[in-house]
Amino acid sequence: MQTSHTEAVSATTLISVACLYSEYAAAVDSADWDRWVEFFVDDCEYKIQPRENFDRGFPLATLALLSKNMLKDRVYGIHETLYHDPYYQRHVVGLPLIRESQGGIIVAEANYAVFRTKLSGESTVFNVGRYLDRIQHNGGELKFISRICIYDSEMIPNSIIYPI
Numbered sequence: 001m002q003t004s005h006t007e008a009v010s011a012t013t014l015i016s017v018a019c020l021y022s023e024y025a026a027a028v029d030s031a032d033w034d035r036w037v038e039f040f041v042d043d044c045e046y047k048i049q050p051r052e053n054f055d056r057g058f059p060l061a062t063l064a065l066l067s068k069n070m071l072k073d074r075v076y077g078i079h080e081t082l083y084h085d086p087y088y089q090r091h092v093v094g095l096p097l098i099r100e101s102q103g104g105i106i107v108a109e110a111n112y113a114v115f116r117t118k119l120s121g122e123s124t125v126f127n128v129g130r131y132l133d134r135i136q137h138n139g140g141e142l143k144f145i146s147r148i149c150i151y152d153s154e155m156i157p158n159s160i161i162y163p164i
Contacts, residue, residue, distance in 0.1 A: 009098045017096045017108050017135065020142045025091035028163050033075040036163055041136055042068045045146040048164055051129065054150045062151075062160060074163070084161050088117045089126070105145070106135040112149070114164055116157075127151050127164055 020039070027035040040046065049061040065071050092113045100107040109132050116126035129151035136143050149164040 010101070013098060013101055013106065013137075014096065016137075016142055017098065017106060020135065021093045021096055021110060021131075025093050029089055029091055031089075031162070033078055033163075037068060037071045037075060040068050040071060040144045040147075044068055044071070044144060045148070046071060046144075046163070047147075048149045048151065048160060050154055051150050051152050052154055054148070062156065078161065084159070086119055088119075089162055090115045090117070090123070093131075101137075104137045106133075106137055106142070108133050108135060112164070127156065127160070128153070129164075 024036075024039050026032075027039070044065075044067060046063075046065040047061040048063040052058075053060050063074075065074060092115070094111040096108045096110045098106060098108050109130055111130050112128070113125065114127040115123050117123040127149075129149060132146075132148045132150060134145040136145050151164070
């Protein structure tokens with residue numbers, strides 16, 4: 001079922017995807033990295049990519065993880081090897097736009113804004129963009145096959161430690 005702005009989308013599908021997005025944001029905002037990994041299928045793709053590269057079809061991404069095991073490696077790095085000035089994240093995610101829902105695969109997108117608060121400072125806008133997602137709907141459970149976080153700015157402050 002192809003969808004557009006004028007075609008009806010199943011309310012159940014829309015609510016399910018909105019709940020997935022909310023649960024995802026809650027997990028990364030609370031630094032529950034083990035839970036973050038479980039939002040993805042085993043053979044997944046997770047990328048953080050500048051809009052300029054995405055729009056031009058360039059493959060270069062700031063972060064590209066191409067399996068659930070690579071996500072687990074990232075979590076290990078966050079816990080054990082990455083040294084950085086700690087900060088909190090807070091996500092604001094727009095209502096998802098369902099682009100397609102067919103054969104157990106949902107294609108959706110949503111705008112996001114991530115605010116960062118350093119322990120000794122004020123909150124600032126950290127990253128703004130949109131998610132492009134392919135989501136597997138299997139037995140009432142939704143999991144990301146692919147999540148591409150396309151950020152609008154060509155500049156990012158310092159480095160991206162935590163998932164967006």
